[in-house]
Amino acid sequence: MKNQKKTLPPFSLEDAKLKARLAESAWNSKDSNKISLAYTKNCFWRNRDEFIKGREEIVEFLEKKFKNELEYKLIKELWSYDKNKIAVRFAYEWHDEKNQWYRSYGNENWEFDENGLMQKRLASINDIKINKEDRKLLWETDIRPDDYPCMSKLGL
Incomplete structure (x- = not known):
C-alpha cells in the first residue's frame, strides 16, 4: 500500500477501503504489538x-x-461503512501443527473513535478444512501485493 494517510471519521468510501486494506496488511505482518496500536487502549x-x-x-x-x-x-474486503463504522468481510488461510489446512471466513463490524482508532471489533468466523492445493491466498510476501486479485475476483 502506497497511500498510508491517517483516516479519521466520518469516513469516505476511499477512507473505508483504505482502513480495510491497512488492517489486512497489519494482520498479515503478524506483529501483535504493531497490530494492537490500531485499537484504543480499552478497545472491546x-x-x-x-x-x-x-x-x-x-x-x-x-x-x-x-x-x-x-x-x-x-x-479483507469492504462491505459497508457509515460515519465512524465499517463492516468488512474476510477470508484467511492457515494450517495447524499437523499440516491440516483451513480457510476461515468471517465478517467484522468496526467502530472508531474520533482519532481513527478502533474502539470496538465484533468478529464472526467459521473455519472449513481445505486441501493445500485448494489454497487461493498464495502471494509470497507477508503483505498482499496491490495487483493480487481481491476476494470477489478470487471467488471467496
Whole structure:
C-alpha cells in the first residue's frame, strides 16, 4: 500500500477501503504489538466466542493466534461503512501443527473513535478444512501485493 494517510471519521468510501486494506496488511505482518496500536487502549473485541478488552489482551490473543495458525494469510474486503463504522468481510488461510489446512471466513463490524482508532471489533468466523492445493491466498510476501486479485475476483 502506497497511500498510508491517517483516516479519521466520518469516513469516505476511499477512507473505508483504505482502513480495510491497512488492517489486512497489519494482520498479515503478524506483529501483535504493531497490530494492537490500531485499537484504543480499552478497545472491546468479540472474536468468535472470546471477549477481549484492551491492548494487552489483544496482544496476548494475537500471539496465541499466530503461534497456532501457521502460514497465516488474510484478505479483507469492504462491505459497508457509515460515519465512524465499517463492516468488512474476510477470508484467511492457515494450517495447524499437523499440516491440516483451513480457510476461515468471517465478517467484522468496526467502530472508531474520533482519532481513527478502533474502539470496538465484533468478529464472526467459521473455519472449513481445505486441501493445500485448494489454497487461493498464495502471494509470497507477508503483505498482499496491490495487483493480487481481491476476494470477489478470487471467488471467496
